[in-house]
Amino acid sequence: MDFSAEHLLGIEHLSVPDINSILDLADQYVDLNRQSAKRSDALAGKTQINMFFENSTRTLSSFEIAGKRMGADVINMALGASSIKKGETLIDTAMTLNAMNPDLLVVRHPESGAVDLLAQKVKCAVLNAGDGRHEHPTQALLDALTIRRSKGRLHRLNVAICGDIAHSRVARSNIFLLNKMESRIRLVAPKTLLPAGIDLFGVEIYEDMDEGLKDVDVVMMLRLQRERMDGAFIPSEREYYHRWGLNAAKLANAKPDAIVMHPGPMNRGVEIDGDIADDIGRSVIQEQVEMGVAVRMAAMDLLANHRRKKPSGVMV
């Protein structure tokens, strides 16, 4: 198995062959995960530390299950407030953990670039589990795997990403990945939720959702944070739902076999109608969660066992 990356910090600097390596291996792990004995020893004897500086249930448990199914010793560190209260800096925390010789560090942090900074200070492979508004590479990879398994390909698909693009690391990673895989990307959102210069990212921009969803193969909805609903970025929840919430009428613009995705957790009745989210004919939201475990297993397997090592003698 070929893999040229040293860490998984983002999609931006990940090569297409590496993306394919992860997705191909993840397909195998999907099969494993569907057996009753879900056990591999790919990470036997390895230590995986999950450092989450931001609350997370879904991503943290996904990484934990992924590690455990491959036989890794998994340690979860919820660092939300404790270490910051003690005044320890991110770099000190990283160097302390580095001294314990882990093989994989999975890091989520509220600040953009924090995981890159940490990766410069440790010897082991680092996986970005989401940093600020920057990147969330495993989410984009699991989305890609979900699309590829449903549509049979990633190239030449019309994908609409809808909602709060401005504050979304999921959107950024997905834009990088889908562009690399030669999909056609549309962004659908009010201008207050579109970041400056996003038109230079190889995307088409739509403010009208009916137009934006016309003939798309994939509808990817994004979560709108509660604190952004009341007057700051949009006038109200109900107006947002009316214009940009996904319901059956708007979805009717998409191709008849279009799939509906959401990274979760969902706000039913805000960005997505509950019936659509639960429609097993359209929604692949549960499958995304399943693919998440497989993609994380694949990424950790590749980084732990096939990682490109730094030239000897070079230590950061």
Place this chain on the structure above:
Amino acid sequence: MNILFSNARLIDPEARTDTIGALLVADGAIKQVFSDREPKGKFDQVVDCEGKCLAPGILDIGVKICEPGERHKESFASAGRAAAAGGVTTMVIRPDTVPSVDTPESLEFIKRRASAASIVRVLPMASLTRGRAGREMAEIGFLQDAGAVAFTDCDHVVTDIKIFSRCLTYANSLNALVITHAQEPQLSAGASATSGALATKLGLPAVSPMAERIQLDRDAALIEMTGARVHIDQLSTKAGLDVLSQAKAKGLRITAGASIHHLTLNEIDIEGYPTFFKVKPPLRHETDRVALADAVASGLIDIISSMHTPQDEESKRVPFDSAASGAVALETLLPAALQLVHGEYMDLPTLWAALSLNPANLFGLDSGRLTVDAPADLVLFDPDKPFILDRTTLKSKSKNTPFDGRRMQGQVMQTYVGGELVFER
């Protein structure tokens, strides 16, 4: 005691000349300038300049010295040594210390520390409002009597327009100079980058360059209303320059500066989140940088400053968004500014107008020029000497320079303050 500087390339920002000649210094002042011939006679000391540049020492407006409050970042002694090594002979220092300098008593403390510890001249500025909080005027009159050369809340903007207009009116009645910061504070709150594709890609909170123009529009209207004399500490965008140009054309008493970092770096430098490149306002687009350099060449921008802002390692060894803003620049100001000459934006006398003459004129000083009876504050430098900057060699206590490892061209050989040698390489 007299000193003859012979065989010098004299950079005269007032006459805008760059000629080979000699300069005689006696009793701490310039005694005579020989532009065409080498003088005969006997001198106590002769400095052979070997054809290198002799220019007035730099007057640097907006230097932060971290006394009182954060002396571990920078002291008068360390800043003075750094200034001397950078050819800066006068530091005009900021009041944004902890606590801020807003009483005659605290100004006395500054002056005493400066004269005891700094090997270059120090001119203190004072806060415009108490605690730089933008609510009550500081004692501008008393502070002026105590030696404050200008009044500024530094990067704090007085948001209450009524209070600010009264500050300007009162300052004007004492003919005090007010220095303001042109960044609309609400729009720029929390921003650590300039908005655009790069900031979006990096996921950094960002501000539109228009925040500068919005604030400058307000300030220009208030300058027109009050007639006050105002200097804008640092402009960084084309949109801001347009407003400045209109205000100057109207005849308002407005001048403006630019920081060396906005003149020589652009937003692309923050790719990869290097915190030493986090400055306030954030680095701009290359088109803004070029417009700014052109504005120095045309004289629209009056002054180049280092905006020397020491930060300790701990406040920079964190993620970009949490990192403190600012960079040290006393020692790198001159070689970085020479990029503008090597890049053919302007000639040396024009550059020196922005580094020494215009700041001296802003404060009504007789330094900053190569004329008879001016103080012998001089810098001798080789404009072409290449070197690679190593931040560990900086004399500042803080080493937070964005130029670390950069190839630079132009190095200070000697610096004199009042005819006394304060630095020699």
